[in-house]
Amino acid sequence: MAVFLRRIITCFSLCVLVISCEYATTNKSELDERQILNTISDRLYAGIVELDTSRLPRSVEGGKVRFTSPGSWTSGFFPGILWMMASYEPTKKWSDKARKYTELLENVKYETGHHDLGFMLYNSYGRGYSATNNPAYREVLFTGAASLASRYDTLMGAIKSWDRPGKWQYPVIIDNMINLEFLLWVSKESGDSTYMDIAISHADETLKNHFRPDYSSYHVVDYDTVTGEPVWRGTHQGLSDSSDWARGQAWGLYGYTMMYRETGHVRYLNQAKSIAQYLLDHSNMPEDLIPYWDLKDPEIPNTHRDVSAAAIIASALLELSDYVKDNQQLTYLTAGRKILTNLDRLYTYENDDIRLFYLDQSVGSKPKNGEVGVPVIYADYYFVEALMRSLERQ
Ligand code: GLY
Secondary structure: OOOHHHHHHHHHHHHHHHHHHHHHHOOOOOHHHHHHHHHHHHHHHHHOOOOOOOOOOEEEEEEEEEEEEEOOOOOOOOHHHHHHHHHHOHHHHHHHHHHHHHOHHHHHHHOHHHHHHHHHHHHHHHHHHHHOOOOHHHHHHHHHHHHHHHOOOOOOOOOOOOOHHHOOOEEEHHHHHHHHHHHHHHHHHHHHHHHHHHOOOOOOHHHHHOEEEOOOOOOOOOOOOOOOOEEOOOOOOOOOOOOOOHHHHHHHHHHHHHHHHHHHHHHHHHHHHHHHHHOOOOOOOOOOOEEEEEEOOOOOEEEEEEEEHHHHHHHHHHHHHHHHHHHHHHHHHHHHHHHHHHHHOOEEEEOOOOOOOEEOEEEEEOOOOOEEEEEEEEHHHHHHHHHHHHHHHH
């Protein structure tokens, strides 16, 4: 009897061992976030010491670094990366650099001619304020949020993205979802609920008007300024008005995940889950999960990938995994980490003369043939953010 019992116990232990090994294998990530972040840190710092402190890197074109003015939508990403490095390796060398590049953007707080202030100020001053509590940074953020909110109109219930009279009346682009995080932060920090109300109204209008039944999104929706209703839906950076511009899909996923975090409204979580499913199940999504620049480009597979879209999707999926359970959680975590692993393996920028950029192969604007198949700063920003999110979730 004792022998029989021992055999049963042995057999049971073996089964437990096999099941746990299998579980470990399916959960095992080949991703070594620290090793990648350490490499980025070494490379980037070596690049920065050679850099003029008044220049903000934006991309590489024709083998040369292209810099941006503080007034461009991309200006906040480089300081944002430096603040993330300062949080990963809390040393004065990073915070000194982060501070210098952030402060180049101060006058952006007065910008009322476009909607990109969240990209610019929240990524730079916002990260800087959370690292330093510097009251001067808080003032920049508050003034900047008032400038952004000045572009909101109650009739449309949304923030106007661009001023293009003659072409559009009141264009709102899907990218604008990202600026809402800035308004939500200022609302919490100041206690002024107006900013929260604007962000929620904008997110609701976008949810209603930008999405197709399959949860893909239009890039641009133009609103009639008399009726407040959409009059045109199309694209500016995608292949066609009915196509699926990859970075636009990524902004939608990231934006609704963030809106759920900040408001707790389940409609935003459902939207983010539906966008995630649409992306992960897309028949043109490649095996490595690095999307083509437009998911409906008929040239696929002989067209460009967009690494920036992949990095944004990875960062969003890692956050979204916190808000779901079981298989769905594993699906998002696995997909997010798979993207990061593949970006690091297959899409790094191999140029020892230019060390300010880590990832290659993004697409800025293919219709304008601008920054196509090159490193762009926002790909690195979301890559670093996603690596840190992945580390936090181990
Ligand atoms: N406007 C932001 C982008 O090009 O994705």
